[in-house]
Amino acid sequence: MARNEFAETLYDSYGQRFAIDEVCFESRTEVQHLLIFHNAKFGRVMALDGVVQTTQRDEFYYHEMLAHVPLFAHGQPRRVLIIGGGDGGLLREVVKHRSVEHVTKVEIDAAVVEMAKTWFPDHSRGAFDDPRFHLVIADGAEFVRTTEDPWDVIMIDSTDPIGPGEVLFSNDFYRQCQRILAPGGIMVTQNGVPFMQLDEVRKSARAFRDLFADWHFYGVAVPTYIGGMMTLGWATEDAGLRQLPLEVLEERFASAEIDTRYYTPAIHRGAFALPRFVEEAIGK
Template identity: 35%
Template sequence: MKDDERPVEPLPTSDTLIEELDPHHGFFCRGARLLEAGRSRYQRYEVWDTPTFGRLFRLDGSLMSAERDEFVYHENLVHVPALCHPAPRRALVVGGGDGGSARELLRHPDIERVVVVELDEQVVELARRHLGAIHQGAFDDPRTELHIGDGLDYVRGAVAAGEVFDLIVLDLTEPGEGPAAALYREPFLADCRTLLHGEGALTLHLGAPWRQAEQVRALVQRLRTVFAIVRPYFMFIPLYGGLWGLACASERVDPQARSASAIDAELVRRGIAGLRYYNGEVHAGQFAQPNFLRELLA
């Protein structure tokens, strides 16, 4: 992913897909094939097929998700909060138009309702056409409710209506001045806190601490002004070029307090199998921070 303020580059004309992570470094994929590209009401989109990552999609020139490594992101974004809740039944995904977060939420046997609020209908249609390996039919599950619209408006309306959720997953594009900018600000986060019921928790991505240190620090500090418990956690995501941060925020739940054995036992109890990344030891280990992150997030 790249910073939103950077200009959108023209589509490449060769079979080499170049991802500039910042103005000074990036990576490339040779043998890439463009499957579809265009512009929606909100953003430019591309879907590529690559030898390394399989199918992937970009929005406004920034990589969003890829078949080969999306499980690292989606499993951690969903199961860290979900396994700390005794029986999550109602979940809200803001963003998540590729369907990966909904897919993981639907693994939990007590889930009755997964509301996906995606601003750009074209993203969902792209996923349906090209990214079946990611959503795996999640949009067609009867427990899934798809709403096309602004997540800010949906959450405000849900607060006014007295709705509650056990889990809120903010599966968004980067912070900045784009469509998602308001969804990282304190008023929206406070509305999300209002929607959380009991031992509910919210998760979102923070970014790359190597090249987005100030963004990561600022988001954690912002969460701490809204929620009683905020736990950042980190993992390596190849598509995003290195170490990547997520955070879990709650009024009651502390995911760092859950042991590896407790997480593994809960996975067995819920009958959740076939995960490719997340397990009890991974859960516990991701909250360990090297010294530079401790200093950044102090």
């Protein structure tokens, strides 16, 4: 049966639908169902197990905010670790920073990277060929448990908490990340849409509280992550890093000479202001 519509199945009582112009790629394995199709509004759309993961046209909201907020807050990031993020969009933003000398991306499935190069070339825009980039095909949880290298910024670009990415939301995983953060290092995480799934941000807050001297969340409203603003987790030992004056961020942004479409220093500052119901959920 030809499909001309994709209905996301993340929630029972609410959901988004996409007209399918063309199915580009589909694979079904024992563990997951991957569908890539073209939609007039969003370009190529990738759905995993019925849930939209990324689209060609709105991915910059998420990737710019997950990358540039910790990188500009850090000031001199040299070593960056990306867990997940197989599509390469996050990597593309990270390698824009000249101070970065080394990026390791840990991906559980090599096929995801190849698939992304084929179907989402704009996500990585050649970043997979950057000489500073190292690809490790491994379980992210296992990697952080065994690596002894220090990291200035760790970015957790996970999928939904149901499925293979689930360990990337566990307390033990965060503990290992804290262990391998360099002094002044920052961890950022994908934490769901609080209006729809307040439990996720609540659970992460509980884990961060026990592990990090300073932690918080910041927001970005990605069109295809429906239900309003999504929260990104922020954890570090240096409480000053999320209080940087706007002038400092503007100076860093200007001297970095990085083109962005979503990120601005003012959005960076404002993103840490959370709605009251989210503050309450995280106990602040």
